[in-house]
Amino acid sequence: MKAIGNMQQVRTQLMLRGYRSVEEWAQSRGHISASVRRAIYDWGQREDREPHGGITRQIMADLRKTLADEPVMLEVE
Known part of the structure; x- marks a missing residue:
């Protein structure tokens, strides 16, 4: 089992995948945002x-599962 990282790392990875915040990701998955934050703080760095x-x-x-998907790379002109 691989650690997903601390809150800042998870937030950054979610933003790369199109979510504006951890709360937005939680709502899109039907989770309570406080529960998601607590899970990341308690279990995000544990292996x-x-x-x-x-x-x-x-x-x-x-x-x-979400973080295993490849992030969307935006092209800068």
Whole structure:
């Protein structure tokens, strides 16, 4: 299991994928934004084990899936 990073790293990666904020990503996935923030703070940098709670486990799985997609690269002229 790979760590997804701290809040700033996750926010940056989500922005590269077209989300304006962590809250926007959470709403698009049907999660409560406070739960997503807590999951990132508690579990974002851990590699030793998975979260025990079902909601947190689902949030982290959704984040990993989103962050595994290639970011959209904008062309600058």
